[in-house]
Amino acid sequence: MEVIALKKLKVFLAIASSALILGGCGLGNLSSRPSSNNGTQLTGHANNSNYQSVIKHGHYLTSKSRGVDVQQDANQLNLKSFENGLLDLSKKEFPTNKYIFQEGQHISTKTTEHWLDRKSQNSQGLNPSGKETKVPLYLQQMDEQDFLTQHGKHLKLSGMTVGLGINSIYYYKKKKYGPTYKKSISNATVKAEGHKIGAKVLARLRRKPGLKHIPIVIGLYRQGSDDSLVGGNFFAYSVNKGSSIDGWKPIDERNYVFPSNSGDKGKHANDANDFSNFKSRVQNFFPNLSGVTAQAHYINGSLSGMHVNITTQFYSQTEIIAFTQYLQTAAKKYLPSGMPIDITVKSTEGVQSFLARKSGSKSFSAHVFNSY
Structure with a gap:
């Protein structure tokens, strides 16, 4: 054993x-x-x-x-x-x-x-x-x-x-x-x-x-x-x-990863498409990104929360601040509304910023970690 x-x-x-x-x-x-x-x-x-x-x-x-x-x-x-x-x-x-x-x-x-x-x-x-x-x-x-x-x-x-x-x-x-x-x-x-x-x-x-x-x-x-x-x-x-x-x-609880490698989005297609739009906008606006993924949690077939992980190649504190500010706007506009969502921005150096929205809230709170 x-x-x-x-x-x-x-x-x-x-x-x-x-x-x-x-x-x-x-x-x-x-x-x-x-x-x-x-x-x-x-x-x-x-x-x-x-x-x-x-x-x-x-x-x-x-x-x-x-x-x-x-x-x-x-x-x-x-x-x-x-x-x-x-x-x-x-x-x-x-x-x-x-x-x-x-x-x-x-x-x-x-x-x-x-x-x-x-x-x-x-x-x-x-x-x-x-x-x-x-x-x-x-x-x-x-x-x-x-x-x-x-x-x-x-x-x-x-x-x-x-x-x-x-x-x-x-x-x-x-x-x-x-x-x-x-x-x-x-x-x-x-x-x-x-x-x-x-x-x-x-x-x-x-x-x-x-x-x-x-x-x-x-x-x-x-x-x-x-x-x-x-x-x-x-x-x-x-x-x-x-x-x-x-x-x-x-x-009845399930966890899924967006974007899906299987190509079968099934009954969660709307949520997957919302995340795809968010990912596309973020990557187009800031090209120095290594990856944008999400872990979505479903209860009784309905989305109840989402973890978003973004890996960057940013080294400038001003870049991190600007990117975090942009994420507050983009997440509110493109990600599913109504449920709690958190977003972690990190690089090989560690966590750079963190954003979160509570259930029922419209806006995301954010914190940028100092590099010193």
Whole structure:
């Protein structure tokens, strides 16, 4: 079995992609924090679309399960899409104005590693026994999110969401240092294995102290391939009050790359054409561009957000400023209206500017990073 690895995402990727999905998050007023007798504080609300988070003894509590993978995940977009999608799923069941967010504290790193193992190698393993070359590893990653409510001066655990990343393609080696082979896993198998693993995870969680009676949401995520430019997507979730799954609700979410190499724009042709017009105008106006691409996110067939990445060959600060100003006008005119969009401008030297528009807004805010 491949060595379990702790993944580290690039700082700016986290900031840029979170701007679209999370709407921007920061420390708020701490004056409304619970009593500091136990060293607990809240970050406060930056806006109503985000949770307040917990700080204990002056430190933010990081997740114990996030970033632990059963195999080395070559596509870090899977990790970010998984995190952001899980948070969006949580917001459906645990409203931001009623619950306080805390990174998962009940599934330890060691437990996560055991659960991601093959059953033949660890009695707690949720992946099936069998030879690496014949039997796929289905469960790739998992993450826990905790949701608390405030009762006087105390915080109480009142809900939990657990995301399970299920492989759609299994990568393996026949020899330790040999070539990598891959095996496709059908959607039907991804669904069936996800349901099976989700039921086992829920039953195990209910045996833990403090988790017997809270609502627990289990989300199932289909991992994208290693060469995917958009990562994967959640396809089902279950909201549970007991020890058995209360049924699965389907999630219709898809991620696409513009421009499309397949030539089949399908029912998203209008959005693809809008982006094509934007790209053409931008490239005609500023020739020193290496690439203009977009990652579009759809929910129930409708565009819900877009990440635009522009790679430049600019070196002058005045060029960057002028280009960013032009983008504010061009994006407003040519890109789809109504939904959140962020635009990252970067070169080999790093990020040069960043633009973002919130849902419902008409104009883009922008920031140009100084080159010194």
